[in-house]
Amino acid sequence: MSHDYDFAELEGRWSAVWIDGDYWAAPEPPDPEKKRYLLTMYPYPSGDMHMGHVEIFSIHDSIARFYRMNGFQVLNPFGFDAFGLPAENAAIKRGIHPREWTYANIEKIHSSAQRLGCSFDWARLVRTCDPEYYRWNQWFFLRFFERGLAYKKEAPVNWCPNDKTVLANEQVVGGLCERCDTPVVKRNLSQWFFRITDYADRLVDDLELNVGWTERLKMLQRNWIGRSSGAEVDFRIEGETDPVTVFTTRPDTLWGATFFVIAPEHPLADRLVAGTDKEAELARFRDEVSRLSEIDRTSTERVKRGMYLGKHAINPVNDEAIEIWAADYVLMDYGTGAIMAVPAHDARDFDFAQANGLPIRSVITPEGESLDEGPVEAPYSGPGAMARSGEFDGTPTEVSVQKVTQWLAERGLGKPAINFRIRDWLISRQRYWGTPIPIVFCATCGEVPVPDDQLPVELPDVVDFDPTGEESPLATAEEWVNIACPRCGAPARRETDTMDTFVDSAWYFHRYTDPHNDAAPFDPEKSARWMAIDQYTGGIEHAVMHLIYARFFQKVLVDLGMARDPEPFPRLLNQGIITMGGKRMSKSRGNIVEPQEAFALYGADALRLYMLFSGPPEAPFDWPEEGVAAIGPRTFTWLQRVWRLCEDVRALPVESGASGEAEVALVKMLHRTIKVVTEDYGNFSFNTAIARLMELVNDTYRYRSTGGAHRATLDSVVRNLLLLLAPMAPYLTEEQWHRSGEEGSIHREGWPEFDAGLAAVEAVTMVVQINGKVRDTLEVDPAITEDDMVTAALASANVARYLEGRAPTKIITKPPKLVSLVVGS
RNA sequence: GCGAGAGUGGCGGAACGGCAGACGCGCUGGCCUUAGGAGCCAGUGUCCUUUGGACGUGGGGGUUCGAAUCCCCCCUCUCGCACCA
Numbered sequence A: 001m002s003h004d005y006d007f008a009e010l011e012g013r014w015s016a017v018w019i020d021g022d023y024w025a026a027p028e029p030p031d032p033e034k035k036r037y038l039l040t041m042y043p044y045p046s047g048d049m050h051m052g053h054v055e056i057f058s059i060h061d062s063i064a065r066f067y068r069m070n071g072f073q074v075l076n077p078f079g080f081d082a083f084g085l086p087a088e089n090a091a092i093k094r095g096i097h098p099r100e101w102t103y104a105n106i107e108k109i110h111s112s113a114q115r116l117g118c119s120f121d122w123a124r125l126v127r128t129c130d131p132e133y134y135r136w137n138q139w140f141f142l143r144f145f146e147r148g149l150a151y152k153k154e155a156p157v158n159w160c161p162n163d164k165t166v167l168a169n170e171q172v173v174g175g176l177c178e179r180c181d182t183p184v185v186k187r188n189l190s191q192w193f194f195r196i197t198d199y200a201d202r203l204v205d206d207l208e209l210n211v212g213w214t215e216r217l218k219m220l221q222r223n224w225i226g227r228s229s230g231a232e233v234d235f236r237i238e239g240e241t242d243p244v245t246v247f248t249t250r251p252d253t254l255w256g257a258t259f260f261v262i263a264p265e266h267p268l269a270d271r272l273v274a275g276t277d278k279e280a281e282l283a284r285f286r287d288e289v290s291r292l293s294e295i296d297r298t299s300t301e302r303v304k305r306g307m308y309l310g311k312h313a314i315n316p317v318n319d320e321a322i323e324i325w326a327a328d329y330v331l332m333d334y335g336t337g338a339i340m341a342v343p344a345h346d347a348r349d350f351d352f353a354q355a356n357g358l359p360i361r362s363v364i365t366p367e368g369e370s371l372d373e374g375p376v377e378a379p380y381s382g383p384g385a386m387a388r389s390g391e392f393d394g395t396p397t398e399v400s401v402q403k404v405t406q407w408l409a410e411r412g413l414g415k416p417a418i419n420f421r422i423r424d425w426l427i428s429r430q431r432y433w434g435t436p437i438p439i440v441f442c443a444t445c446g447e448v449p450v451p452d453d454q455l456p457v458e459l460p461d462v463v464d465f466d467p468t469g470e471e472s473p474l475a476t477a478e479e480w481v482n483i484a485c486p487r488c489g490a491p492a493r494r495e496t497d498t499m500d501t502f503v504d505s506a507w508y509f510h511r512y513t514d515p516h517n518d519a520a521p522f523d524p525e526k527s528a529r530w531m532a533i534d535q536y537t538g539g540i541e542h543a544v545m546h547l548i549y550a551r552f553f554q555k556v557l558v559d560l561g562m563a564r565d566p567e568p569f570p571r572l573l574n575q576g577i578i579t580m581g582g583k584r585m586s587k588s589r590g591n592i593v594e595p596q597e598a599f600a601l602y603g604a605d606a607l608r609l610y611m612l613f614s615g616p617p618e619a620p621f622d623w624p625e626e627g628v629a630a631i632g633p634r635t636f637t638w639l640q641r642v643w644r645l646c647e648d649v650r651a652l653p654v655e656s657g658a659s660g661e662a663e664v665a666l667v668k669m670l671h672r673t674i675k676v677v678t679e680d681y682g683n684f685s686f687n688t689a690i691a692r693l694m695e696l697v698n699d700t701y702r703y704r705s706t707g708g709a710h711r712a713t714l715d716s717v718v719r720n721l722l723l724l725l726a727p728m729a730p731y732l733t734e735e736q737w738h739r740s741g742e743e744g745s746i747h748r749e750g751w752p753e754f755d756a757g758l759a760a761v762e763a764v765t766m767v768v769q770i771n772g773k774v775r776d777t778l779e780v781d782p783a784i785t786e787d788d789m790v791t792a793a794l795a796s797a798n799v800a801r802y803l804e805g806r807a808p809t810k811i812i813t814k815p816p817k818l819v820s821l822v823v824g825s
Numbered sequence B: 001g002c003g004a005g006a007g008u009g010g011c012g013g014a015a016c017g018g019c020a021g022a023c024g025c026g027c028u029g030g031c032c033u034u035a036g037g038a039g040c041c042a043g044u045g046u047c048c049u050u051u052g053g054a055c056g057u058g059g060g061g062g063u064u065c066g067a068a069u070c071c072c073c074c075c076u077c078u079c080g081c082a083c084c085a
Helices: A007-020 A051-069 A085-094 A098-115 A131-146 A196-209 A215-225 A251-256 A267-273 A279-291 A294-298 A347-356 A397-410 A524-530 A546-559 A596-601 A603-613 A627-651 A661-682 A686-705 A711-725 A730-739 A786-795 A797-803
Strands: A035-040 A073-075 A150-160 A165-167 A185-194 A228-237 A244-248 A259-262 A306-315 A320-327 A338-341 A364-366 A384-386 A414-419 A439-442 A446-449 A482-484 A491-494 A535-538 A572-574 A578-580 A621-623 A764-770 A773-780 A810-814 A818-822
Touching: A007 A098, A007 A603, A007 A730, A035 A051, A035 A524, A051 A073, A051 A098, A051 A535, A051 A578, A051 A603, A085 A098, A098 A596, A131 A150, A131 A446, A131 A546, A165 A185, A196 A215, A196 A546, A215 A546, A228 A251, A228 A338, A228 A397, A244 A251, A244 A338, A244 A414, A251 A364, A251 A397, A259 A306, A259 A347, A267 A279, A267 A306, A279 A306, A279 A320, A306 A347, A320 A347, A338 A347, A384 A397, A397 A414, A596 A603, A596 A627, A603 A627, A603 A686, A603 A730, A627 A686, A627 A711, A627 A730, A661 A686, A661 A711, A686 A711, A711 A730, A764 A786, A764 A797, A773 A786, A773 A797, A786 A797, A786 A810, A786 A818
Parallel strands: A035 A073, A035 A535, A259 A320, A535 A572, A578 A621, A764 A818
Antiparallel strands: A150 A165, A150 A185, A228 A244, A228 A306, A228 A414, A259 A338, A306 A320, A364 A384, A439 A446, A439 A491, A482 A491, A764 A773, A810 A818
């Protein structure tokens, strides 16, 4: 047996043992009290794993192993988010099938994850591009369709001219395509949507259940859903029979409405100008607006533009006739596409009123101020008392919104209303590599769902999957497209769009609980045994995509009777992103670092420790310029140091040395280490856990270098050190565990326990402060009384020197660590 | 513009109302070695001549016996939303 740390040899050997022995299989059924479902976001196979994956898998795997050693029954599954655009684009570039490219990458990541020592339950591996998986996407689509939660409508949608497909709102970031950064344009298309807006309220309310989410993430979702409550108010329109409804969060400012604005695209605009000389002007204006890009239109720098439509609206609270304008700052797809403009109390209305010489009337008086009779200098949108509002004058903001709304409702002029920013989830994609939407279009029957027993609708082997921009590549598979209508048998055509891949990831965590079920997506009973997920780990970049879609799906599953928990992942750990030169690591930027070189030079354990030691899991991590070489000095040499310590101890004669003061000190250090390292694991504070273990190793070396050789003490140190290190460095610890003659895997051992007496410190450093400045430190018994502390402090020569004979006017004691003396100057 | 978070040695980071800089990198020195980009041991915030002391956590103010930590203002950076009525 070699005595060197031959990481390559031992890591290869143990990896095979663990995998062949199915070491990480979750017990079935689990004990409900002892179960832990630990999930990490499954990767997209766009190549080999990169350092971002290495980081999150290192964190996640350490958590999983820690729980296992603490006696929990752990489900720790893995899979691949295998459908999607990059596969197709790569395939087009290389002239191969996306499937080929995808499976090749799955192989790479699969083997890298095993090489890294991830303790996934490999038998549960899920690949979303397998028909055995995606048939259930189709099955869910049909359930959604039955309940009216999936529907097709024509609407202006986000179109990425580069990827030649539509995108959901969540996939447009700053007006650019989330994947390729191309500016997105609007196109009017008939598309499939999931009715996520029906769940908007629950999605906001239930955020509170996610106790293990950061406030930041909850707020991100809250903002994205954008719930605002207020009132809908009906305005009569000159020359129209039906009133037009506006949405406002400030019905208390109704008396200050001095004009009325509708979106240029609003159908009312056409009717108002029909037959007047303004017809052409409106057409021109609308054309100008439509040619603006999303980015330009939403720029706050831009001057708001609009035109008077020549007609008036009647303010229902005072029957005042106010001008109706069309303006580009009012959006057709929020609220009702029409607003009442209150320039005195809304910055946008104020800007527009000033630019167009429209009247401005203040109707809210800030607290403690009287109504200003002069011209309004700036909009005031804060709270205050109502004014110039008839019977409501003096009503404060806290109650005015509610009172006015009620007053409107009683007169049939309006009602309470809630508006959301979130839009229905657009799930159609005009691309090949995805789940076919299981719908058939029949001339007589319309949209006909594919019957369950005909699922899966398998993806045909289309040769030309280059997107045309007009039609999904699936449309070229004539034999596949043209089928008989499942209802009437007449010739019909299949839907040729595929589903957004975020549908796949919206429920994959349920599939893991029952991955081989061929009669249902999963058995709800099996799922209920493991759900909800006890700890989810993954990137923050999914804050408003995957994490909202999956929460939505979960709620639908609850409504379908297939799930119990309202929230799927109440605890979520977002790892910090890995950057290189300050830029996010990504395939498209070409700054990906793959782990193979690190595996070869330093091994998986050193790489894992390097990632964990770099800082807290949530902190961003900039990959160093020296690259992989940084692993050497930071963690590889330390692992060698641990290795040598183990070998050194084992070479000592069993009867060597005698137990004395030095041994007791070392044992106490060991127990303190067990205590704090256990706490650190509990807080996912791996960097400090490693620091504590380094201190233990340093103390042990110091003990050896000063002649210490008590074998029994050292054996205990080594044994516990290995156990504490095992979740983070699974290979070295397993090897040394066996070299020490232990039976069985270290990863199936129980977590070490500390002796409270031994872990307690017997002397603490007591600080003596005078007027807040440290003047002396004394070693004292932790059980010291306050009186003894003061006595000891006053007995200090240093303290006496600073007191210069003066008696302290105040003495503060914080036993046993601090005495603070206050003296007058 | 609105909202949130963060600023600590040469570097990654500890501490989060009680000895600032744990641990590590880097650097310096010693030991060992035929040799070392190996290993072991020690030192390493800045300034002052010292035993010892002064200063020090982006800047300014405040609360407190005591502030990196709590509060207010400002600066810088990062992230999110961006005409959402």
